Amino acid sequence: MRATVSYAGEPTGWLLWEPDAYGVQIEVDCAMPPDAPLLRCYGETGGAPLLIGLPAPENGRLRLRRHLSKETLKAAGCADGPPAAFYLAERSRQKDDVVPQPEQTPQDTASQPQITVKPSLRTGDAVLDALLDGGEVHVERRQEGLRLHCPFSPDRPFALAPAFVLCRVEGDEATLDWTKKDAAGAAASNTEQSFT
Numbered sequence: 001m002r003a004t005v006s007y008a009g010e011p012t013g014w015l016l017w018e019p020d021a022y023g024v025q026i027e028v029d030c031a032m033p034p035d036a037p038l039l040r041c042y043g044e045t046g047g048a049p050l051l052i053g054l055p056a057p058e059n060g061r062l063r064l065r066r067h068l069s070k071e072t073l074k075a076a077g078c079a080d081g082p083p084a085a086f087y088l089a090e091r092s093r094q095k096d097d098v099v100p101q102p103e104q105t106p107q108d109t110a111s112q113p114q115i116t117v118k119p120s121l122r123t124g125d126a127v128l129d130a131l132l133d134g135g136e137v138h139v140e141r142r143q144e145g146l147r148l149h150c151p152f153s154p155d156r157p158f159a160l161a162p163a164f165v166l167c168r169v170e171g172d173e174a175t176l177d178w179t180k181k182d183a184a185g186a187a188a189s190n191t192e193q194s195f196t
């Protein structure tokens with residue numbers, strides 16, 4: 001079965017879902033959104049979303065090839081068939097999330113009030129800042145810098161996985177301490193200012 005994959009409410013590519021004796025073979029091919037954060041591919045199941053995986057940039061596209069076992073599909077409620085829809089997002093959609101709609105034309109937005117958002121704490125590192133923007137990683141200011149943390153379980157993916165070599169585990173939480181020295185090194189390679 002071939003299905004459309006959406007991003008921000010718009011079609012962006014396709015997903016191939018091919019069942020086999022052990023589960024399902026999946027292939028994803030999507031356009032790479034400009035200035036895209038770290039995007040994962042999800043399937044809408046009616047319950048908790050099915051995390052399909054993290055597509056990687058390949059020749060200007062986002063691509064993923066993987067196999068999901070029958071056990072994984074059963075746990076996600078997809079034992080009898082594929083999810084109803086597929087999408088790219090920084091985090092899975094929750095029941096109360098609003099599905100993004102196509103952008104409005106300038107005359108539509110002129111009558112709407114402008115909202116100013118206060119900037120959040122930033123590390124200056126593009127990967128870590130993308131994780132913070134996704135909402136699954138939390139940050140707090142410390143005297144020596146910033147502390148990033150997220151829930152951790154040894155048998156599940158965790159949000160700080162792209163920076164796992166810098167993390168430590170304390171109970172059921174993965175923690176990364178980002179010092180001013182680390183930020184200075186990141187700022188040298190990024191144009192964004194650290195700790196804004």
